[in-house]
């Protein structure tokens with residue numbers, strides 16, 4: 001039996017009739033950009049998260065970029081963020097002309113370390129861009145306290161954390177604004193690119209609405225400099241059909257994480273933790289071992305897919321290196337990048353498949369750490 005790293009097929013097949021109906025509604029409407037489906041999804045998703053406003057945009061990266069602009073981040077401002085969350089958060093900061101300042105993460109949550117963030121603050125710091133990585137929330141209270149103390153804005157990157165909770169509160173409602181991605185593999189995924197800016201601040205929402213569509217409140221009349229990035233009606237209709245399933249899918253992911261915990265117990269592999277204040281939604285199931293590359297080779301021999309999220313931290317990649325302080329500057333981030341491995345995780349993964357992953361890990365014969 002092959003165990004794929006991810007498989008979007010089962011959920012698409014299970015709700016094929018709902019998706020067909022959703023797509024047909026848009027085709028029949030003859031309206032494809034900024035219409036009823038988009039407005040309804042913005043309302044429904046914001047309500048689901050417990051926030052006042054949602055602004056649909058073309059991707060998660062654009063949600064970050066537009067949120068930064070809507071918050072008022074200016075060229076030359078510094079934005080503190082992590083280097084272990086792939087390129088999108090850093091790319092968004094650079095795209096608005098601001099400067100990413102990298103701070104290290106905690107080894108337990110792989111999210112922004114409040115103490116490290118504190119040491120990165122300068123007179124030019126304008127915002128913290130906090131990523132709730134893999135589906136585990138960052139420790140927001142100390143980060144929010146730091147932001148209050150220094151008058152900083154807080155943007156949450158929730159691309160991997162739809163439905164995750166921090167001290168009982170849904171992520172995306174904790175900072176000034178949040179960015180969501182609905183890339184197809186996300187916990188809530190469209191059938192193409194899609195994203196959303198979430199906020200309970202009416203002025204930020206209004207600016208985001210202008211920024212996603214040439215600065216137009218009234219057609220063809222620009223109020224501010226802006227390009228365009230909009231959530232289209234087909235993707236919005238798909239997301240509306242999928243949203244009622246999200247809680248159930250997140251529960252299934254948590255159940256699979258519990259199976260991993262049970263079946264991988266005693267093996268020399270550090271499993272993802274869940275802090276007492278967190279509810280993890282396991283967008284990715286990221287374990288850790290110094291023998292990562294040998295483990296991945298062994299898994300592959302047994303037909304088990306795996307991934308690395310992400311192999312090279314942003315501050316060590318050529319286009320972003322000038323913003324960082326080079327190798328050795330983020331020791332936890334750099335160590336984690338050598339040791340992390342993402343095991344198969346999706347809501348329809350079956351228990352025998354997780355048993356097979358566990359057997360393959362056991363067969364890899366990792367040395368005790």
Ligand SMILES: Cc1ncc(COP(=O)(O)O)c(C=O)c1O
Nearest residue numbers: 059060061085088159181182183
């Ligand atoms: C942490 C994080 N932020 C932002 C994004 C960007 O989302 P998108 O791919 O929709 O642009 C992603 C997904 O790729 C992500 O994982």
